[in-house]
Amino acid sequence: MDVLRLDLTNLSILREPAPPQWASWGGRGLIGRVLSEETPATCDALGRANKLVFAPGLLSGRGVSAGDRLSIGAKSPLTGTIKESNTGGNPGGSLACLGLKALIVEGRAPSGGKYILHLEKDRAELLPGDEYWGRPIFEACSVLRQRFGKNSSVLCIGPTGERQSLNSIIAATDPDGYPSRSASRGGLGAVMGAKGLKAIVIQDPDSRRSAPVADPAGFRRSLKAYHQALNDEYFTSKIFPEFGTAFVMDNVNHHGAFPCRNYTCGTISHLDKISGKALRELILQRGGEGRTTHVCMSGCTIRSSNVVPDASGKRLTSTLQYEAMGEFGANLGIDDLDAIARLNEMCNDIGLDVIETGATLGVGIEAGLLEYGDAEGAIRLLGEVRTGTVLGRLLASGTASFGRVMGVRRLPVVKGQAIAAYDPRAYKGLAVTYATSPQGADHTAGYPLYSTLDPHQPEGQVALSREVQVLRAANDTLGLCSFVLAVTGPQPELVNNMLEAAHGPGVCLSFPEALGQEVLRTELAFNRAAGFTPAHDRLPDFFRSEKLPPFDLVFDVPQEEMERMHEFE
Amino acid sequence: MDVLRLDLTNLSILREPAPPQWASWGGRGLIGRVLSEETPATCDALGRANKLVFAPGLLSGRGVSAGDRLSIGAKSPLTGTIKESNTGGNPGGSLACLGLKALIVEGRAPSGGKYILHLEKDRAELLPGDEYWGRPIFEACSVLRQRFGKNSSVLCIGPTGERQSLNSIIAATDPDGYPSRSASRGGLGAVMGAKGLKAIVIQDPDSRRSAPVADPAGFRRSLKAYHQALNDEYFTSKIFPEFGTAFVMDNVNHHGAFPCRNYTCGTISHLDKISGKALRELILQRGGEGRTTHVCMSGCTIRSSNVVPDASGKRLTSTLQYEAMGEFGANLGIDDLDAIARLNEMCNDIGLDVIETGATLGVGIEAGLLEYGDAEGAIRLLGEVRTGTVLGRLLASGTASFGRVMGVRRLPVVKGQAIAAYDPRAYKGLAVTYATSPQGADHTAGYPLYSTLDPHQPEGQVALSREVQVLRAANDTLGLCSFVLAVTGPQPELVNNMLEAAHGPGVCLSFPEALGQEVLRTELAFNRAAGFTPAHDRLPDFFRSEKLPPFDLVFDVPQEEMERMHEFE
Numbered sequence A, B: 001m002d003v004l005r006l007d008l009t010n011l012s013i014l015r016e017p018a019p020p021q022w023a024s025w026g027g028r029g030l031i032g033r034v035l036s037e038e039t040p041a042t043c044d045a046l047g048r049a050n051k052l053v054f055a056p057g058l059l060s061g062r063g064v065s066a067g068d069r070l071s072i073g074a075k076s077p078l079t080g081t082i083k084e085s086n087t088g089g090n091p092g093g094s095l096a097c098l099g100l101k102a103l104i105v106e107g108r109a110p111s112g113g114k115y116i117l118h119l120e121k122d123r124a125e126l127l128p129g130d131e132y133w134g135r136p137i138f139e140a141c142s143v144l145r146q147r148f149g150k151n152s153s154v155l156c157i158g159p160t161g162e163r164q165s166l167n168s169i170i171a172a173t174d175p176d177g178y179p180s181r182s183a184s185r186g187g188l189g190a191v192m193g194a195k196g197l198k199a200i201v202i203q204d205p206d207s208r209r210s211a212p213v214a215d216p217a218g219f220r221r222s223l224k225a226y227h228q229a230l231n232d233e234y235f236t237s238k239i240f241p242e243f244g245t246a247f248v249m250d251n252v253n254h255h256g257a258f259p260c261r262n263y264t265c266g267t268i269s270h271l272d273k274i275s276g277k278a279l280r281e282l283i284l285q286r287g288g289e290g291r292t293t294h295v296c297m298s299g300c301t302i303r304s305s306n307v308v309p310d311a312s313g314k315r316l317t318s319t320l321q322y323e324a325m326g327e328f329g330a331n332l333g334i335d336d337l338d339a340i341a342r343l344n345e346m347c348n349d350i351g352l353d354v355i356e357t358g359a360t361l362g363v364g365i366e367a368g369l370l371e372y373g374d375a376e377g378a379i380r381l382l383g384e385v386r387t388g389t390v391l392g393r394l395l396a397s398g399t400a401s402f403g404r405v406m407g408v409r410r411l412p413v414v415k416g417q418a419i420a421a422y423d424p425r426a427y428k429g430l431a432v433t434y435a436t437s438p439q440g441a442d443h444t445a446g447y448p449l450y451s452t453l454d455p456h457q458p459e460g461q462v463a464l465s466r467e468v469q470v471l472r473a474a475n476d477t478l479g480l481c482s483f484v485l486a487v488t489g490p491q492p493e494l495v496n497n498m499l500e501a502a503h504g505p506g507v508c509l510s511f512p513e514a515l516g517q518e519v520l521r522t523e524l525a526f527n528r529a530a531g532f533t534p535a536h537d538r539l540p541d542f543f544r545s546e547k548l549p550p551f552d553l554v555f556d557v558p559q560e561e562m563e564r565m566h567e568f569e
Helices: A027-038 A091-097 A137-148 A188-195 A216-232 A234-254 A276-286 A322-331 A337-350 A354-366 A375-387 A390-395 A399-406 A428-436 A461-475 A482-488 A493-503 A513-530 A559-563 B027-038 B091-097 B137-148 B188-195 B216-232 B234-254 B276-286 B322-331 B337-350 B354-366 B375-387 B390-395 B399-406 B428-436 B461-475 B482-488 B493-503 B513-530 B559-563
Strands: A002-007 A012-017 A052-056 A070-075 A082-087 A100-106 A115-120 A123-128 A152-156 A170-172 A181-183 A197-203 A291-294 A305-309 A315-317 B002-007 B012-017 B052-056 B070-075 B082-087 B100-106 B115-120 B123-128 B152-156 B170-172 B181-183 B197-203 B291-294 B305-309 B315-317
Touching: A002 A123, A012 A123, A027 A052, A027 A070, A027 A082, A027 A100, A027 A513, A052 A091, A052 A188, A070 A091, A070 A181, A070 A188, A082 A091, A082 A170, A082 A513, A091 A100, A091 A152, A091 A197, A100 A115, A100 A188, A137 A152, A137 A197, A137 A337, A170 A188, A188 A197, A216 A234, A216 A482, A216 A493, A234 A276, A234 A291, A234 A322, A234 A482, A276 A291, A276 A305, A276 A337, A315 A337, A322 A337, A322 A354, A337 A354, A337 A375, A354 A375, A354 A390, A354 A399, A375 A390, A390 A399, A390 B390, A390 B399, A399 B390, A399 B399, A428 A461, A428 A559, A461 A482, A461 A513, A482 A493, B002 B123, B012 B123, B027 B052, B027 B070, B027 B082, B027 B100, B027 B513, B052 B091, B052 B188, B070 B091, B070 B181, B070 B188, B082 B091, B082 B170, B082 B513, B091 B100, B091 B152, B091 B197, B100 B188, B137 B152, B137 B197, B137 B337, B170 B188, B188 B197, B216 B234, B216 B482, B216 B493, B234 B276, B234 B291, B234 B322, B234 B482, B276 B291, B276 B305, B276 B337, B315 B337, B322 B337, B322 B354, B337 B354, B337 B375, B354 B375, B354 B390, B354 B399, B375 B390, B390 B399, B428 B461, B428 B559, B461 B482, B461 B513, B482 B493
Parallel strands: A002 A100, A115 A197, B002 B100, B115 B197
Antiparallel strands: A002 A012, A052 A070, A052 A100, A070 A082, A082 A181, A115 A123, A152 A170, A152 A197, A170 A181, A291 A305, A305 A315, B002 B012, B052 B070, B052 B100, B070 B082, B082 B181, B115 B123, B152 B170, B152 B197, B170 B181, B291 B305, B305 B315
């Protein structure tokens, strides 16, 4: 497969065969390789030397259910670490089907130049982007798809990314053509904006399974086994399709792990109004364009996405996931699903990460900018971001910067990045991931979703986090959605058989251990060169000193044990 | 001598003899000891675990000319490193004369408590500070000296420190009772504000030479030799008294080292309007309360300070130094000495570091907030800081935070702290100090003022910076003003004789090498434990890539050579 290099400094495009040492890599793993080999770890993340890498997974573009996630990565301007954030939607599969192992965006457009990149089967062209610059994401994508056709997938930044705000996403269009998915974490939208690139439009392939396969018959067999397993499993065939990620809410409340009012209480009394069940009922009752189950990328059989309609049945947002419930519903105390959906959609449109935004607004409650439960206040503040006022810019610069400027001490961040909507004191394995992941406080880098370990007990959490960090690092290299881990975790041969059939025997490292460890090793080495040490692998002090009601929990996993986390190195 | 511990968490005061291992330490060196022994390097700088240490120098309180500078230190909220910033004024000598080796402020006042500390010869009391909270520095100090008497010295924070803004100073009163001096760098005012302490009022001693001396006769002899040397030397007897630090301006312009318009040009065309000579003439011409020479602390024979009068002869500001000229005059392009003096006084009153503020406003020019030469714009923006608007808080949060939020890439900072008003490309030895000092980009940590090495050439600058970093680290431990290095640098025995007579033979390490190296070793170890590595010892990339007019200079000291800086460790 090929690598396409777009250099904004001299406005050049080069397509060439991928170097042989990248043959066994894709997705997150390939991003680690590219950045380690080509980007100085100490560079300014928003400067010319950083590279923005779009890498489909090792299994993408081959008709693998939930297998077309696109990894996007760079040195993060938010954390200063290496960062990979992967997104659903159709661009990942489309890139793979164009025969691209990676699209590497380099340099920085001279004197404020604004561009878009258009990719077709046999052509790549850099076009003036001035007419799209300044437009919010939904409008920009709509205009781009009018121009380039409905059979196009789009990756696009919002006004936040253009302004190089540190909490900026890169949005991706779903099969309906809506930019409802995104690579949200770590401020990758700011990297794209700094380079002067507003959007990438990719012509969709005729067949979404046209990426090369070494052994077609073997691949068909292994693919069938994998799909069968997805259909047989309870989570992937029942829970996710019916409730999406909001199904976790009962459990989160049961464990007292909600991040209420900037992490001061772990439970909410209005769960029944915003639970997964309440959301499902609202969607069913309103009908119209609403969907309780919906695909985020073509060919996915899990269908964990949804479309939330407004009272008239018109699409209000898609997809409404747990993180929006946790951040807007619990952290901000908003008990109105319409308001939560509206905030979710505003984030998607302006280009803000829901998690970082919710955490920032939670800190904003402490700073006196809004009240707990104040949906209109939250909507008004996101309006400031849209307009780009000083307050808006500050809100869009991430929880750590916002809190430092506003003089708030209780900041739920690690390495400059907000933790997700699970309190570390109640979910201790996840907390270890927040503290130690080379990706910063990103729950997707090691969320022990399927573990039976009591999340309140400190013992065993480091080992658990290590196990799931390895598993996720491996999985994010494949292009597979993390939800498939319900089947591929217990049956790794489902993955290894597909890898061998797709790439040939002995090409890829074994899933998950060998593969995941190598990914982490590469990332940790990059971070060390960027100046990170075990001193940075810590949670904010208040999680160790303040008791979390109602269970009076503190975070009590020993720091020394966490610092031995990456002993496999 | 004793140590006084004020613990704000439980509102307790404890006076006890200093531990024996601190006998050979004072000032900056003692701060390194205290923080290393008592503060976790990874703590939140604005949290309960950080300690704010006030330490007179080893020679303070003993009638040594220019020898009563007070070192103030903590883990810096701005840089995350260890930080010492020393101030003139009378509090240092007064503390030493109270028999205090250090005042250590610990903990954090419960539930927003606001306090002041009052120190007398035999008494220390913590008093309610609510009535002073919210007042700017000059007003607060005036009210405090009305209450506690004219024979009081005051250390005080402004609204910035109260708000825990990262660019917050701790001001100190001069012999006239004006809070015109400050420990400016590294945000120490925010540490004091976070603890809930507005001010420290210290009863001045009857004799300002009452700190203990081991060998009085020997001390008198060595003191006489030192004072004689100061009187004989050209810089300390002529240049500093006549022009203050503004004398460097001709040289700075000659070398093209001014920081014009956020470090885009090294010379200014309006030098004649704001030079040291112009300032001197303005003061002489206006008369009134104006003074071309003035003491910043009682007993100083160098008298490098000044008082700038307004057109009616009334005190406008004191002291107006090179950094204000460089930042407001060159960086912001303001050619009006009255406006520069007014901005200087606003910083002193609100509680902002002039260097960090000037650098922030220079970045503000790039962000479109003001024009080059726009004095009214600068005054208006400092007004926002005074009021505490969101923009004001952002401006007061330091150049790095401001630039990140506003999306400006060319940020003249190292380790989160603004460099001083000397361009690194033109003053390469100083630039090495910016990059490598354990104190962050603080020019006072290693300014090669008296070197004859061509500052444009890269060769030899690492060795030069190392030499002056050692010298400054040693000097800052003594309580001596750096201006005396013109005599004590070439004649270290002047210092060593005083140290031996004051503290006894063999108690103190030898000035400067052994003493300075040990200070740096301690600080570097703290920083390593806090998570700093050689990857942080770098200048922003643009100094290496953008040529500085008019001499087309880039910073070209090899990074590898800088990273071997601290080989004496």
